[in-house]
Amino acid sequence: MQGGGWGLSPALCSAALLPLGVLLNALFALTQVEAAIDEEQYSVKVIKKNYIYGNIKHQVNIYVKVYTNSPFLVCMDLALSQKEVIDPNYLWIGPNGKTLKAYREPDYTYQISVRFTTKECRLAANGQFFEELKKILNDLISDLTCHVIEPSYKCHVIKIPKHGLLDELFVTFQVNPFAPGWEAVCQQISYDCEDVTNRRVQEARDLIEEFFRKQTYVLKHEFRNVPAIHYIDHSFEVTRIDSCRPGFGKNDDTHNDCASCCVVCDPGTYSPNNEVRCQICTSIRIKHYGAKSC
Known part of the structure; x- marks a missing residue:
């Protein structure tokens, strides 16, 4: 407050x-x-x-x-x-x-990117590999009621000094804590569920990072011939994306003492969805805190 x-x-x-x-x-x-x-x-x-x-x-x-x-x-x-x-x-x-004033912790989602070498960008197996990778990752984190959202991949030709041209798959996806069934888990908790969902998605992120970290070891010790499509060591990158519940938002200028907090929207502002900032309402005068509509 x-x-x-x-x-x-x-x-x-x-x-x-x-x-x-x-x-x-x-x-x-x-x-x-x-x-x-x-x-x-x-x-x-x-x-x-x-x-x-x-x-x-x-x-x-x-x-x-x-x-x-x-x-x-x-x-x-x-x-x-x-x-x-x-x-x-x-x-x-x-x-x-x-x-x-009141605040909530932001809801966490993790943006992850990884890269794989491939024989060529036109290889039909690229799409099949991508679909199988999504299934493996979702199975890996399903017990945490987390799932992979917004997955995509692109193939690029990369020029590397002393190695010539290489074809690589650039894979990106987000790890989200709101997979089907998360509401039922939260109903078993007597307090606000955001701490639990954030902890679960952090565990899911760690599991996925460990999965890719082990790929290099598996390639070196369990394969005599390196597969045509394989993980590029140290290509794992992760970024946390914050979102606020409706009626809450961040403002580094107004609330610099709690810059990472989702603070209740001030009168005159509102947040109808999971955006990070409260929006100014010009059509009507909002007199209360935490407005979700204008």
């Missing part, structure tokens, strides 16, 4: 932790201790998970993942939290309840 448009309200905090808030200015009347230590000096181990530290110089943006517990706002900045402080007093600038 992100807070904004807050009004001043003095409060006394008797504990080290308070429920969710957005921005605080810590005023230590008795100790007059200044936060001189740069927060970046602290290792990640010092910062407790799900704890948000304030900052006396600027607003602190807070993002809360849906279907998870809200974080705790610590009554001081990180530097002062590591010191002994006597009788601290706090001045809080609290939420007005109108500008709270």
Whole structure:
């Protein structure tokens, strides 16, 4: 969640932790201790998970993942939290309840490309090989309710120094976590399923990478004669593609503290599908967060 448009309200905090808030200015009347230590000096181990530290110089943006517990706002900045402080007093600038934000993790899909040598581009066996490869890969990851989507291949003639001209197949496809049956798996989970689907597709990616990595070993040790079509060692390349659920989107400028998050669309914007960014709605005025239509 992100807070904004807050009004001043003095409060006394008797504990080290308070429920969710957005921005605080810590005023230590008795100790007059200044936060001189740069927060970046602290290792990640010092910062407790799900704890948000304030900052006396600027607003602190807070993002809360849906279907998870809200974080705790610590009554001081990180530097002062590591010191002994006597009788601290706090001045809080609290939420007005109108500008709270939520986010989700993006859904992962992996774009994979590999290359194979072939005898020639006009070889009829190229298409047959491609169909068989798709079947093998889908069988490999089916238990994870993942599947191969948007598969394609092209054959190119490559000029390689000291090797002349070689015909190669350039194969590309995506590994997607939403194969038939994924909804049934998610219904068995009491919390949001995106973490599970992302973990499954990562496992599927690893299985496919291991499959191609073993091809070189198999060619060297199990074949006396190298097949006409075979995998080119080290040609495996993978890129992660993120998508956001409807009503959510990324914005590196507005949410640079949570740049990889799919944050709920602001009023005036919407996201009807799995695109990465929220779109501006010009036909009507959207007053609520998370709009899926315009």
